[in-house]
Amino acid sequence: MKKIKCALIGSGNIGTDLIYKIQRSEFLEPVWMVGIDEKSEGLERARSMGLKTTALGVDGLLPFVLEDNIQIAFDATSAYVHAENSRKLNELGVMMIDLTPAAIGPLCVPPVNLRQHADKREMNVNMISCAGQATIPIVNAVSRVQSVGYAEIVASLASKSVGPGTRANLDEFTFTTSNAIVQVGGAKKGKALAIINPAEPPVIMRNTINCLTEDEPQQDAITASVLEMIKEVQKYVPGYRLVNGPVFDGNRVSVFMEVMGLGDYLPKYAGNLDIMTAAACRTAEMFAEEIISGKIQLQAKETV
């Protein structure tokens, strides 16, 4: 069966983990890995896994995009370079999955709004943040039952799973996630809290989702909706698990989740990174299916 050829930009942990997930996909094939350091472990590993590599950044990939028929690219670099990467690849008709906090394109949480983005043939979609992927489905599961005035999420991450980029820019993580709780989760107001726990052995990613419903919560409907949503997420993140709840206290609905990763390249406790790569892969697959079936035809943008 025909597969859509993909490029991975950024040869760090996220990019490397993506190779494993994309290689398993029915619809995707990883072809290029783009880095900036020829001797990096990520590029070395990509070569050993059969990918073509360049250490010249996106510019090193551009001459091969049409020749190798690259149609989808994943950007796991940084918000600072994503805009340029996206512009250059969009011009060549490549659709971008953005795993940086740049958020140029619409925010995507697969079980909530991926269908909508695919229908609109977006050329750039943003995967928000690990905490966003892990919590927004639950916020949405409540808000699709009844109006949520305020939603607040707490993401606890193992210290070893939080890279230098996130650490140095924690405010961006907070803003991006808080915004997405409203934009995608459907709450009227949102707040995101992040905790980095250094315990050894590393703790599995935990997320607590609290929603304040505007009227008295419809307990049975909310519980059913949350359980159904969890099943949807489990389709691409099998280790997405309900630990406690939904529990109700007045208008407050609390759900306590855990995310265990698949352990492809990243360790299992790093469910936060795994849910990002899994959601990105799921998103690319939906677009790939549409391309393969002929519903979407990616076209090079006019250069402005």
Place this chain on the structure above:
Amino acid sequence: MSVTNLKGRKVLLHDMCLRDGMHAKREQISIEQMVKVATALDAAGVPLIQVTHGGGLGGNSLQHGFAMASNEEYLQAVVPKMKQAKISVLLIPGLGTMRELQSAYDCGARSVHVATHCTEADTSPQHIAYARKLGMDTTGFLMMAHLNDPAGLAQQGKLMESYGAQTVYITDSAGYMLPGDVIERVDALRAVLKPETEIGFHGHHNLGMGIANSIAAIEAGASRIDGSVAGLGAGAGNTPLEVFLAVCDRMGIVTGVDLFSLMDVAEDIIVPMMDHLVRVDRESLTLGYAGVYSTFLLHAKRAEKRFGVSARDILVELGRKKMIGGQEDMIEDTAMTMAKERGLLKAQAA
């Protein structure tokens, strides 16, 4: 045991009643009470007074409780009333952001504790640099400091100094440390920090060691001490400031604060404000003994009422699971899991 002569040593006292004390009051301190306490502390000569939600800037949340007013409202009411004291705030990256710091500065805050867990200093560079850019007196505040060894803690302090922190604090959030632990950590920091970088100590009184630990810190070279009048703070409270001040006076340590005025603030204003007597009791002693974050105390007591698992059992379990400050959601979660195991709560089929 030899005791260093501390006569003439200058130490800066920083009161925490109106920030750490918010934990003990479930964030329910009114603007009027804030003004009354701060004015009295100012008149007693306390040079630095922290005023914010217990969790600091951005603290108003379901996770940490909603205060009676916003941080801005508290600051705007308190700052103009100060004759000599500077007002400080707390900022924990991941909870508070630079936007909120700017807003607090605009309301007159001129000093900040930028706080991280004792191993995660590298989540604070943006915030420390921003505070310095605003010209604020900036402290790097290493919480749960007993969970990092002296050499590790010193490295973390060095990082904060490199971001621009002018003071590095050893923060005994669990009230777990003994004087020897404090001295080792001050020594390790002193060995790596620049001479002009100050060292501070923030104690909790869960093992009754607040004063002894603070004196030990000063002996080893610390020059700033956090405490709260009458100990109004999380757990068994902070180092009771008026008691500490009496000890300072006896030892000849110079603080510029008037002892009898501070005793009056404790007795006439703070103690009548308390919802429960802040003291070493069964649960707060458990915090100190097990090394658990002091703020968890009242949350654990609430979970005990809701789910029927004793607060002490919950606190010990949280200590075993190595939960750190900010993970208050895990108290409810842990209590529910324990309640299920004990057959007190039905499991959800999922």
